[in-house]
Amino acid sequence: MRALRPALLALLIVLLLALPVLSEALRQPAAIGLATQVLIYAIAAMSLNLILGYGGMISFGHAAFFGIGGYVTGILYSHFAEHSAFLGLVPGTNDMLIVLPLAMLISGLMAAIIGAFCLRTNGVQFIMITLAFAQMLFFLFVSLKTYGGDDGLMMRRRDVLPFLDTRNDTNFYLVCLTLAGLWLAVTRGVVRSKFGLVLGGLRQNEQRMEAIGIAPYPYKLVAFIIAGMGAGLAGALMANYLRFVSPGMMNWTRSGDLMMMVILGGVGTLMGPLLGAAAFVILESWLTTLTENWQFPLGLLLLALVLFTNGGLAGLLDRLWGRTR
Amino acid sequence: MLFLEQLLNGVQLGVTLFLMASGLTLIFGIMGVINLAHGSLYMIGAYASALIAAATGSVALALCGGLLAAGLAGFLIEFFVIRRLYQRGHLDQVLATFALILIINQSATMLFGRQPLFVKMPDGLNGFVTLLPGLVYPIYRLGVIAVGLSVACGLFLLINETRVGMLVRAGATHREMVRALGVNINRLYAMIFALGALLAGLAGVLASPIIAVQVGMGEQVLILAFVVVVIGGVGSVRGAFFGALVAGIVDTMMRAFMPGLLRHVLSGPDADALGAGLASVGVYLLMALVLLLRPKGLFVRPA
Numbered sequence: 001m002r003a004l005r006p007a008l009l010a011l012l013i014v015l016l017l018a019l020p021v022l023s024e025a026l027r028q029p030a031a032i033g034l035a036t037q038v039l040i041y042a043i044a045a046m047s048l049n050l051i052l053g054y055g056g057m058i059s060f061g062h063a064a065f066f067g068i069g070g071y072v073t074g075i076l077y078s079h080f081a082e083h084s085a086f087l088g089l090v091p092g093t094n095d096m097l098i099v100l101p102l103a104m105l106i107s108g109l110m111a112a113i114i115g116a117f118c119l120r121t122n123g124v125q126f127i128m129i130t131l132a133f134a135q136m137l138f139f140l141f142v143s144l145k146t147y148g149g150d151d152g153l154m155m156r157r158r159d160v161l162p163f164l165d166t167r168n169d170t171n172f173y174l175v176c177l178t179l180a181g182l183w184l185a186v187t188r189g190v191v192r193s194k195f196g197l198v199l200g201g202l203r204q205n206e207q208r209m210e211a212i213g214i215a216p217y218p219y220k221l222v223a224f225i226i227a228g229m230g231a232g233l234a235g236a237l238m239a240n241y242l243r244f245v246s247p248g249m250m251n252w253t254r255s256g257d258l259m260m261m262v263i264l265g266g267v268g269t270l271m272g273p274l275l276g277a278a279a280f281v282i283l284e285s286w287l288t289t290l291t292e293n294w295q296f297p298l299g300l301l302l303l304a305l306v307l308f309t310n311g312g313l314a315g316l317l318d319r320l321w322g323r324t325r
Numbered sequence: 326m327l328f329l330e331q332l333l334n335g336v337q338l339g340v341t342l343f344l345m346a347s348g349l350t351l352i353f354g355i356m357g358v359i360n361l362a363h364g365s366l367y368m369i370g371a372y373a374s375a376l377i378a379a380a381t382g383s384v385a386l387a388l389c390g391g392l393l394a395a396g397l398a399g400f401l402i403e404f405f406v407i408r409r410l411y412q413r414g415h416l417d418q419v420l421a422t423f424a425l426i427l428i429i430n431q432s433a434t435m436l437f438g439r440q441p442l443f444v445k446m447p448d449g450l451n452g453f454v455t456l457l458p459g460l461v462y463p464i465y466r467l468g469v470i471a472v473g474l475s476v477a478c479g480l481f482l483l484i485n486e487t488r489v490g491m492l493v494r495a496g497a498t499h500r501e502m503v504r505a506l507g508v509n510i511n512r513l514y515a516m517i518f519a520l521g522a523l524l525a526g527l528a529g530v531l532a533s534p535i536i537a538v539q540v541g542m543g544e545q546v547l548i549l550a551f552v553v554v555v556i557g558g559v560g561s562v563r564g565a566f567f568g569a570l571v572a573g574i575v576d577t578m579m580r581a582f583m584p585g586l587l588r589h590v591l592s593g594p595d596a597d598a599l600g601a602g603l604a605s606v607g608v609y610l611l612m613a614l615v616l617l618l619r620p621k622g623l624f625v626r627p628a
Contacts, residue, residue, distance in 0.1 A: 123415065128554060132609055133609060298427060
């Protein structure tokens with residue numbers, strides 16, 4: 001079955017590219033929005049997978065960087081709309097070519113600060129601390145009344161790109177598709193580089209890596225920063241998609257959702273997070289149409305998944321393929 | 326006098342946090358399981374006592390019912406879920422207990438709705454007492470402090486003077502060795518988990534007349550309890566005690582006095598906004614400071 005992989009990948013790419021046409025042909029206009037969300041969450045889940053799957057760092061605060069990316073976008077837009085400046089110094093903007101890199105930069109900076117503290121610990125303390133720092137940022141943004149506090153910030157329009165009308169949902173979908181593809185390539189590059197090998201080694205046995213003369217801390221920190229930047233990018237895109245940011249973006253349940261996507265798709269695989277994000281978003285939108293208490297079946301499903309399968313959807317597929325091989 | 330009053334409020338928050346954090350730290354220290362659903366046990370205790378108090382009006386029944394519900398829930402969770410997770414990695418434990426939170430929170434919403442329940446202060450405990458000239462303090466909150474401190478004493482005796490406590494201490498440092506020496510690990514684990522559940526339930530029962538009983542209350546206190554565990558050191562009940570008091574006092578003090586202090590340097594609204602922001606992150610900054618100085622926590626001796 002391994003030989004079929006490139007063919008399946010090609011099919012997936014064609015399907016994703018053809019989705020706008022398909023959704024129109026099948027009279028399913030909602031599909032574009034759903035697919036955009038899938039791609040955005042896929043970027044965030046891929047970035048989490050880099051530290052969680054490849055690096056073995058179980059961060060329960062990844063939504064913090066997602067939220068920061070969103071807030072960078074929202075705050076810049078609000079200053080742009082009011083013709084004012086952030087702290088009286090930085091003027092606002094609605095240019096996506098500035099907003100996205102800036103969102104990644106600031107999320108990366110925050111990841112550097114938070115990671116520098118969190119990575120002093122490991123194991124269960126690391127889980128608790130990442131969660132606590134994310135929650136700290138959550139409360140900070142709740143108390144920031146200047147930027148909407150609990151209610152969040154609305155954006156009247158999406159950020160603009162030259163030569164492309166981002167208000168058109170199909171165009172915005174294609175932007176997200178391009179960026180998700182780029183981020184997949186970045187992840188692939190990182191994982192297959194020497195850096196990625198060290199990261200994998202640290203996951204498997206940190207003591208041995210230290211014994212052969214590799215200091216774990218800088219490697220882990222760099223991975224944490226890259227992951228933070230990815231989540232920031234996803235957050236900025238999500239802010240543009242929803243035209244709304246709120247502290248809810250960085251609530252701890254959001255971190256749990258991102259983790260769930262990684263697990264659903266399969267930990268430590270390249271395509272896993274994309275599959276997981278698709279499964280999660282589709283499952284969520286399906287369950288919400290059935291019942292307002294959709295978290296109940298979702299919880300049961302997750303529990304069953306953890307207790308009775310190992311390796312998520314990708315693992316399940318692999319095992320099914322393994323049996324037919 | 327306001328200062329002393331806030332100090333007592335801080336201690337009262339501290340003992341509530343201790344009841345939560347001691348269970349968490351024991352369950353992790355002995356069993357190696359990270360239990361996110363610990364906050365749900367707190368919520369179950371609070372809901373059960375609130376509903377029983379509303380139905381019967383009896384304080385004793387509400388207390389017993391709350392403890393019983395939390396203990397029973399803890400037993401079921403251990404038996405059906407946690408038991409399968411001992412040999413798994415932390416990731417599986419986090420996800421499975423996260424799933425439990427989703428299930429329990431949604432069940433509570435379905436059963437009792439989204440409206441918070443408010444519990445009437447028990448008769449006889451709703452008065453005030455004059456501690457010092459000018460310092461008038463609610464009796465109930467004093468009671469909470471007293472109960473919390475006596476539970477802490479009981480826990481210290483249990484851990485330091487009894488046979489079970491000996492196993493607990495041994496398990497916290499050399500888990501594999503205890504198992505190898507032929508101790509019935511499953512029974513010990515079930516007991517520890519039930520104890521943790523009872524403590525969380527007690528915290529919920531005690532808090533129910535002071536705060537609104539609602540879905541999501543468990544997670545707020547859970548995350549603070551995590552901060553406490555990190556400050557005190559994983560596996561250390563003594564650390565959980567001092568960590569909880571410090572965290573409770575710092576949080577309360579910052580909230581009470583930060584805006585006022587800042588008003589000396591900044592203008593009114595700015596000071597209030599910045600003060601509220603700083604106050605809400607105060608405990609986390611404390612945690613960061615502790616991590617800088619003692620990454621393993623304040624009360625864990627270097628091995």
